[in-house]
Amino acid sequence: MKAMVIYAFGGPEVLILQDVPEHPPRNHEVLVRVHATSVNALDCSGRRGQRAVPLPAILGCDVSGVIETIGAEVEDFTPGDEVFYVPEIDSGSGSYAEYHVARAGIVAHKPADLSHVEAAGIPLAAGTAWEGLIRRAALQPGETLLVHGSGPVALFATQIASAAGAQVFMTAASGTTAPRKGAGTARVINRATEDFVRVIRNESTDGAVDVVFDASGDTALERSICVLKRFGRMVSTTKPLGAVPEESVLRNITHHFVHAEPERARLDMLRVLLQRKQLLPVIDSVYPICEAAAAHRLVETATPWGKVILRVVGND
16 A cells, blocks of 8 residues: 655655555454644654654544444444544644554444535544543633644634534734634634733633643643633643743632544544534645655645645545
8 A cells, every 4th residue: 555654753755655564453453544734742752752653654543434344343334324523632643644454342323414524534633623622621601711732733723612502712923914714703813913811801701711722732731721710721732831820829720731532432422422413623734645755844844724634536
């Protein structure tokens, strides 16, 4: 099969398209024909050698495709089923390939009304947002949320929070001129022209928020904490900027650091929101798999408004 392989860490140029052996599924696994995958920040950091990825490696943390073969112990799927999922992260056997073998327990049925290109942008980014907001922060209807960031995880966080009945504010990166598409009902704060602290104090229901979801890593903790209520919750998907201030402890603010592991149950819950149109895929651009290097450059040097997708098969 064809796959994008890296033999050394470095820039996007280390991604090489070549033939690699296919591996049949074991008893508890499925073999998936990958129709589309996506480029995540995790892929870029793995390519640069900032993550413990074994070489040579195939990167990729999202799959949308069709099951070709199932192992002897698999009962939940049959060949021909359309599926989507997050592969085992940092295994070196990712989704930038024509075929992928996965444990059946992490694979979920793809929403029927989504194309593979649309579905490929969902699992990791939306799963991370769900994990942070619903499981860790336990966001409730009527609460107020501030989201930092304008990347895919932040966009999904605003949609999930809106579906949960929260009032949502979102800070877009300075200089971002992208449309509101994908931001749900969030009040988008342009950090180039607006101070999010002032906006929260003037426009939120209580002049503060119950939860801060930081998917950017470029906002000082002190500024986020100053708009959090007592007993508020802060969720971060990246290393926060600065040390946790003493005020956070004195006001009983809890901090959660989120990394979403592969899981079917989370995808099943997301599928419900997708089927209800409460969660919408937001796609910035689509590249053929052979142009993965260009897609990596876009993710690293620009601010895509939505997912950057790699198409592996046809026009799905």
